[in-house]
Amino acid sequence: MKEKNKKLFILFLIFLIVLGTRLYFAFQTPQFNDDGYLNYRLVEHISETGKPLFYDQLSYNGRDLLYSPVYHYVLAFFDLFLPLDFVLKFLPNFFISLLVFVVFGLTNLLVKDRNLSMFVSLLSGFVPIVFVEALNNISVYSLVLPLVFYLLYLFIKINERKNIGKFALFSFFLAVLHPSAFLLLVSLLFFVILMVSEGIKINKIKNEVLIFSIFLVLFVEFLIYKNAFLIHGFDVIRNNVPTQVLASYFNFSFLETVLKVGFLLLIFGFVSIIWGWKKKNEEVMLLSSLILSTLLLLWFRLIKAEVGFMFLGIALLIVSGISFKLFLKYIDKTKFSNYKNSITVFSVLVVVLSLVLPSFIDASQNINEVTPTNYEILVLDWIRENSLPDVTILAPLEKGHLITSVAGKRNVIDSSFLLAPDTSERFKDIETIYSTKSEVKALNLIHEHNVDYIFVPIETELKFGKVKWLDDESCFEGIFFGTPKVYKVIC
Amino acid sequence: MLVLGVLVLLLPGMFRETPFMIGDEGFYHLRISSELLENGRIDYDELSFSGRSEFLEKGLSYSIAGVAFITKSSVESSAKLLFLLLGVVSLVLIHLILKSYSGDESMLAMPILIFSPAFVYLFSVVNKFTIPVFLTLLLIWLLLKKKYIISAVVFLITPFFNYEYFLFLIFIAIFVLLYIKSKKYLLIIYSFIFVILLFGLRGINLNIISDFGSNIGLSIFGIFIVLFGFGFSWKKKKLIHLYIIGFLLFLVSLKFSWVIFLLNIPFSLLIAFNLNNLVSAKWESGLIKELTVLLLICGLLFSGISSVKSLSEEEPNEGLFTALGMLPRGSVVLSHHSNGHWISYSGMKNVIDGFVNFENIEERDRDVNELFRTRDFNIATNILNKYNVDYILVDNKMKHGLVWSEEEEGLLFLLKYSEDFEKIYENDIEIWRYLG
Numbered sequence: 001m002k003e004k005n006k007k008l009f010i011l012f013l014i015f016l017i018v019l020g021t022r023l024y025f026a027f028q029t030p031q032f033n034d035d036g037y038l039n040y041r042l043v044e045h046i047s048e049t050g051k052p053l054f055y056d057q058l059s060y061n062g063r064d065l066l067y068s069p070v071y072h073y074v075l076a077f078f079d080l081f082l083p084l085d086f087v088l089k090f091l092p093n094f095f096i097s098l099l100v101f102v103v104f105g106l107t108n109l110l111v112k113d114r115n116l117s118m119f120v121s122l123l124s125g126f127v128p129i130v131f132v133e134a135l136n137n138i139s140v141y142s143l144v145l146p147l148v149f150y151l152l153y154l155f156i157k158i159n160e161r162k163n164i165g166k167f168a169l170f171s172f173f174l175a176v177l178h179p180s181a182f183l184l185l186v187s188l189l190f191f192v193i194l195m196v197s198e199g200i201k202i203n204k205i206k207n208e209v210l211i212f213s214i215f216l217v218l219f220v221e222f223l224i225y226k227n228a229f230l231i232h233g234f235d236v237i238r239n240n241v242p243t244q245v246l247a248s249y250f251n252f253s254f255l256e257t258v259l260k261v262g263f264l265l266l267i268f269g270f271v272s273i274i275w276g277w278k279k280k281n282e283e284v285m286l287l288s289s290l291i292l293s294t295l296l297l298l299w300f301r302l303i304k305a306e307v308g309f310m311f312l313g314i315a316l317l318i319v320s321g322i323s324f325k326l327f328l329k330y331i332d333k334t335k336f337s338n339y340k341n342s343i344t345v346f347s348v349l350v351v352v353l354s355l356v357l358p359s360f361i362d363a364s365q366n367i368n369e370v371t372p373t374n375y376e377i378l379v380l381d382w383i384r385e386n387s388l389p390d391v392t393i394l395a396p397l398e399k400g401h402l403i404t405s406v407a408g409k410r411n412v413i414d415s416s417f418l419l420a421p422d423t424s425e426r427f428k429d430i431e432t433i434y435s436t437k438s439e440v441k442a443l444n445l446i447h448e449h450n451v452d453y454i455f456v457p458i459e460t461e462l463k464f465g466k467v468k469w470l471d472d473e474s475c476f477e478g479i480f481f482g483t484p485k486v487y488k489v490i491c
Numbered sequence: 492m493l494v495l496g497v498l499v500l501l502l503p504g505m506f507r508e509t510p511f512m513i514g515d516e517g518f519y520h521l522r523i524s525s526e527l528l529e530n531g532r533i534d535y536d537e538l539s540f541s542g543r544s545e546f547l548e549k550g551l552s553y554s555i556a557g558v559a560f561i562t563k564s565s566v567e568s569s570a571k572l573l574f575l576l577l578g579v580v581s582l583v584l585i586h587l588i589l590k591s592y593s594g595d596e597s598m599l600a601m602p603i604l605i606f607s608p609a610f611v612y613l614f615s616v617v618n619k620f621t622i623p624v625f626l627t628l629l630l631i632w633l634l635l636k637k638k639y640i641i642s643a644v645v646f647l648i649t650p651f652f653n654y655e656y657f658l659f660l661i662f663i664a665i666f667v668l669l670y671i672k673s674k675k676y677l678l679i680i681y682s683f684i685f686v687i688l689l690f691g692l693r694g695i696n697l698n699i700i701s702d703f704g705s706n707i708g709l710s711i712f713g714i715f716i717v718l719f720g721f722g723f724s725w726k727k728k729k730l731i732h733l734y735i736i737g738f739l740l741f742l743v744s745l746k747f748s749w750v751i752f753l754l755n756i757p758f759s760l761l762i763a764f765n766l767n768n769l770v771s772a773k774w775e776s777g778l779i780k781e782l783t784v785l786l787l788i789c790g791l792l793f794s795g796i797s798s799v800k801s802l803s804e805e806e807p808n809e810g811l812f813t814a815l816g817m818l819p820r821g822s823v824v825l826s827h828h829s830n831g832h833w834i835s836y837s838g839m840k841n842v843i844d845g846f847v848n849f850e851n852i853e854e855r856d857r858d859v860n861e862l863f864r865t866r867d868f869n870i871a872t873n874i875l876n877k878y879n880v881d882y883i884l885v886d887n888k889m890k891h892g893l894v895w896s897e898e899e900e901g902l903l904f905l906l907k908y909s910e911d912f913e914k915i916y917e918n919d920i921e922i923w924r925y926l927g
Contacts, residue, residue: 109590164776205775211719212779215786218711222702226797233703425896448898 007114011104014118018125019097019353026089026136031377033370034398036137037405038416039072039283040088044405045087045137047084048075058404059414060426061392061450066419068224070177092142095360096134099124099314102149107321109156110283116328119348120321127313129260131359132366133306143312147173149318151184152290156283158205177221183293183303183311185217190289190296196486200280218244228418237302240417242427245397252298254307260309261316264354268323269316276322284319291315372402379480380407383453390414391452398429403455414450434460439469443491451489458483492598492925496582496605499799500575503615506803511812512567513805515829515845517617518836523552524566528559539837540849541823541842541878550652552618570617579616584628585756591635592760600763601926606795608701608708609755612802616706620749621655623649627753645914659743659750682739689746696748701798706805708798711791713762720765730764733757762791807833808830813885814920815839818882825859825875826884827894842878863894864901871905883912883923 017176032040045053052069056062078087104121107116125131134142147170154167175181188210190200195202202210222229228236238246258266273291294311297303327347331340372380383393384407392410400414413426429445434456436442446454454476456467461483470476475491503513512518519539523546526533527671535544559569585604589597604610614620614857626649633642646664650657660687669678701708717737724730740754766787774780811833818824831844843859846852862874883906889895895903906912906923916922 163777166780168782205779208774208776208779208783210781212786215712215715215783215790218715219786219790222711222790223793226702229702230704230797230801422891422896490555 007118010118011121013099014122014125015100017096017122017297018100019094021125022093022097022131022135023090025360025367026093029136029371030085031371031374032088033137033366034372034402035415036088036139037401038138039138041401041405042067042069043088045074045478046072047079056404056407058410059400059416060420061410061412063421064227064419065416066225066228068176068178070142070173075138084401088138089136092134092138095146096130096142097125099130099146099149102146102153103314103318104329105153106149106156106283106287106318109125109153109286110281110318111321111325112127112324116325120317120324123351124314124317126352126355126356126359127202127265127310127317128262128304128355129309129313129364132362133310133361134188134367136371140178141307141310144174145314147177148180148184148290148311149314152286154204155188155209156286158209159203164205164209168194168212169217171216175217176224179221179225180307181217182221183290183297185214186293186297187286187290189386190212190293191286194285194289195282195291198277198280200282200285201320219445222272225418231419232460238417240420240423242397242417242424244424244431246301252301252308256305257298257309258305258311261313262355262358264351265313265316265320268320271326272319272322275317278318284322287315287319288462291319372406373483375482376402376484377406379455379484379486382480383407383409383486387453391488393453393455394433394446394449394451395455396434396457397427398456398459399455409453412451431464434467435464437468439472439475442469443450443475446489453479454486454487454489456485461485492586492601492605493579493582495602496579497575499556499605499611499795500578500614501691501922502799503611503802504571506587506800508803509807509809511618511809512570514616515619515620515806515832518807518832519547519844519846520552520555520617520619521566521570522832522836523549524555524559524570527552527556528566537821538838538840539831539844540855541709541840541848543849545848545850546650547846547848548619548650548654550648551617551622554622555604555617561606561924574614574617574621577621578610581614581625581628584625584632588628588635589629589760597760597763599767600760602761603713603766603791604756604759606792607710607759608706608794608798609751611795611799612706613752615802616805617655620656620752622652622754623660626652655747656749659747686742689743692746694747697745699744699748699751702794704801706798706802709751709755709758710791710794712787712831714770716765716787717758717761720768722759723765723768729844730761733761733764737761748771784825808919810919812837813917814884814916814922817916819920823879824879824882824883824884825862825878826886827889828856828859829893830884830886839882842880862902866901868905868909868911871902872911875925875927880925883925885921885923887919 054065056065100121103124104117108117108420156165157163256413273288294308298308350439394412395403397413400411403411417423433445434441476487477490478487480486555566555570558573559566608710626645630642630645698705699708700711701713737757740750744750744754815837815915820840824834824839828843828845831841834841843855856872865871912923915924
C-alpha cells in the first residue's frame with residue numbers, strides 16, 4: 001500500500017513537473033497564438049451571453065460558424081469564478097498534462113513495469129509537437145488527445161464491467177467535443193482489419209463496443225456537421241481550405257515527421273510495433289492501428305499535419321516502452337551488464353534531451369514568433385477604440401482571428417474555413433492586394449471586399465516586400481508606421 | 492403505417508417557405524399538363540429551347556391533367572394529390588409484396604422505407620420515375636397473384652411514362668426469366684454482357700449517399716447496417732439473394748441514379764432484417780446493445796428527417812419567379828440551363844434547359860458556354876442575335892462557381908461595362924435587357 005502511494009506520489013509529481021513547465025512557457029506572454037484568438041472569442045461570447053456563437057458578424061464580413069461548442073462551454077464554466085485570461089492559459093495546459101496519467105496506464109498495460117511506465121509518462125509531457133501545439137493557443141486538442149488515449153486504455157480493459165459504461169460515456173463526450181473522433185473510428189476499423197489479417201479473434205465484448213463506437217461517432221458527427229456534409233459532401237474532409245493553402249495545410253513529409261516527432265521515438269516506436277506484431281500482442285495492434293491510420297490520413301492529406309503528428313508522437317512514445325524494456329533486458333545478457341546502471345542513466349539522458357531540448361526550443365520560438373507582439377496588440381486596441389464599429393480590416397489569413405478578437409472588427413478571411421464563403425477567391429484577392437504594384441487593381445479588390453483599414457504585419461512585408469501603392473496619400477491615410485503598419489482607406 | 496407515410500410525404504411541403512413545388516423538371520410537366528388541360532393536345536412546345544417539337548414521354552403530363560380535370564383544381568395541386576396517392580398505394584403494394592416474401596418482418600421494413608430519403612423524394616417531387624416505379628410494384632404484385640394478363644397490360648403501359656425505365660424493365664424481366672428457368676450459363680453470359688454495356692456508357696454517379704447531399708440517395712447509417720450485417724449473413728447463409736439483388740441494383744445505380752428508387756426497397760428490407768438480427772442476438776453487454784439499437788434508429792430517422800429538411804429548402808425560390816414575373820410573356824431569356832424549366836414555366840422562352848434530346852443541343856450548348864466565357868463584344872452579340880435573346884438572367888449560384896467565379900469574368904464584364912445591356916432588376920437575381 002505504502003509502495004503504491006509512493007508511486008502515485010511520484011506520478012503526481014511528474015504531472016506537476018509537466019504542468020509547471022508548460023505554464024512557465026505559456027505565461028511568458030500575456031497574449032495567445034494567432035489561431036488561439038478564435039477560441040478566445042468563442043469562449044468569451046459564451047461567458048458574456050451564455051450562448052454559443054453560430055453566426056459570426058465579424059469573420060468573413062459575416063458568416064455561419066459550424067463547430068461543437070462543448071470545449072468552449074467547459075472553459076467558459078471556469079470563467080465563472082476565475083479570470084478568463086487565466087482560465088484560457090491554465091486549463092488547456094492542465095488538460096494536456098493529464099496525458100501523463102493516461103500514458104502511464106497504457107504503458108503499464110504494455111510493459112508491466114511501473115518504473116518504466118513512469119519514465120514514459122514523464123517523456124509524454126515533452127514530445128515536441130505536443131508540447132508546442134497545445135501550449136498557448138487554447139487548442140481543443142489539449143482535451144481531445146488525453147481523451148482518445150484514455151478511450152484506448154478503456155478499450156483494452158473493456159472486459160472489466162465498470163469500464164463499459166465509462167467507455168460509452170467518454171466516447172460520447174469525445175464525439176460531441178471534436179470531429180477527431182473520426183480518427184478513433186478509423187483506428188478501430190484498422191484494428192479489426194489488422195486482427196483479422198493476423199488471424200487473432202477479437203472477443204465479443206470488444207466487437208460490441210466497436211460497433212457501438214462506430215455508430216455513435218457517425219451519428220453525432222452527422223448531427224453536428226450535417227450542413228457541412230450536405231454542402232461539401234465528401235470534400236468536407238478538405239475542410240473548405242483555400243486551394244492555394246491546401247499544400248501547406250495538409251503538408252506531410254518524412255523529414256518533417258522525423259523533426260516533429262523525434263528520431264529516437266520513431267526508431268523505438270517502430271521496433272516495438274514489429275515486436276508486437278511478431279508476438280501478436282493485441283495492445284500493440286491497437287496502438288499500431290492508431291499509428292497506421294494516422295500515417296495513412298497524413299499520407300492522403302486528409303488530416304492537418306500538426307494534428308497527425310501529435311497523435312503519432314504520443315502513440316509511438318507509448319509503444320516505445322516495449323523497446324526500452326527490451327533494450328534493458330538485452331544489456332543484462334551482454335558483457336556490459338556490469339555497467340547497466342551507467343548505461344541506463346546515459347540512455348535516459350539521451351532520450352530526455354532528445355525530447356526536452358527540442359520542446360523548449362520550439363516553445364520559445366513559438367512564443368516569440370506566432371504570438372502577436374505588444375505593439376500589434378496596442379495597434380489593434382487603438383483601432384478598436386478609434387474606428388467605427390462595423391469597419392472591415394484587411395489582414396493576411398494568419399492574422400484574421402486577431403482582427404476579430406482583439407480589434408473587434410470585421411475581417412476578410414481567417415482560418416476558420418468550414419462553411420466560409422469563397423475561401424480560395426478571398427485568399428487569392430488578399431495575396432493580390434499585398435503583392436500587386438497596380439493601385440487600380442488593389443483598389444478594385446479593396447472596394448469589392450468593403451475594406452476600410454489595411455493591416456500590414458511584418459510577415460507580409462517580408463513575404464511580398466513593401467506595398468508601394470499605400471504611399472498614395474490621397475487614397476490611404478497612414479495611421480501606424482511601425483510593425484505592423486496600418487492605413488485607412490479614404491478614397 | 493399509412494398515416495405515417497402520408498405525414499412524412501407531406502412534410503417537405505409543410506416545411507417549405509415558398510408556395511412553389513420542388514425541383515426543376517417537374518415544372519416542365521406542370522406546364523405541359525396545363526397546355527393539355529387547355530387545348531386537349533400539344534404538338535409544339537414554343538418555350539423550351541425557344542420552340543421545339545420533340546417531347547418527353549407525355550404519360551405523366553396526361554396523368555396530372557387527368558387528375559386536374561376530375562378534381563377541377565390547379566395542375567400544381569393535382570400533381571401533389573396524384574403523387575401522394577401514388578405514395579400511399581405504393582406503400583400498400585410494397586407491404587403486400589414484402590409480406591409474401593418475409594412475413595411479419597416486412598412491418599419493420601415499412602417505417603425504414605417511409606423515412607428513407609429516396610422514398611421521400613420519389614413521392615414528394617414531381618418526376619417521371621414515380622409512375623413507372625408504382626407500375627413496377629403493381630406488376631410484381633399482380634405476378635405474385637398470378638394475374639398474368641393484367642400484369643402484361645401494366646408492363647406495356649410503362650413506356651408511355653418513361654422509355655429508359657421500360658428498357659431497364661425488359662432487362663430485369665429477361666434476367667428473372669432466365670433465373671426461374673435455371674438457365675445458369677445463359678444468365679451468367681447475359682449478366683456479363685449487361686455489365687460490359689453498362690460500364691461502356693460514359694459517366695458514373697458516385698453521389699449516392701443522402702447524408703452527403705444527394706437528393707436521390709441512401710442513408711449512410713443504412714449502408715453501415717447493411718455492410719455490418721453482410722458478414723453475419725454470409726456466415727449463416729441467410730439473405731444472400733437479397734444481397735445479390737441489392738448489389739446488382741447498386742451497380743446499375745452507379746450509372747443511372749434513378750435506380751436507387753428501386754434499390755431502396757431491398758435495401759430497406761436488408762436494414763430491417765439486420766436490425767432484427769441485432770436485437771435478437773445475445774450481447775455480452777446489455778447497455779451497449781440498447782445504446783447501439785437506439786443509435787441506429789436515431790441515425791435512420793436522422794437521415795430521413797434531414798433529407799426532408801433539405802428537400803424543403805430546394806430551389807426554386809420565390810425571388811426567381813418574382814423576377815421573371817416582370818418580363819413580357821414570350822420573350823427570350825438566356826440563363827444557365829438549370830434555370831430553363833422555371834423560365835418556360837413563367838411563360839418565357841428559354842435558350843437552353845435541362846433536356847438533352849434536342850437536335851442542335853451540342854451547338855447550342857457550345858454557343859451558350861462561349862457566350863458566358865467571352866469578354867469579346869462581337870462574339871457575344873453574334874450569339875445573342877443568333878438566338879434572339881431579349882433578356883439575360885443571372886443568379887447567385889451562376890456567379891459563385893456554377894458559371895463564373897470572378898466578379899468581372901466573361902460575360903459579367905460586358906454586362907457591367909457595355910452600353911448594350913441595361914440592368915432592369917437586381918435582388919438575389921439580376922436581369923439584364925439586351926438592347927442590341
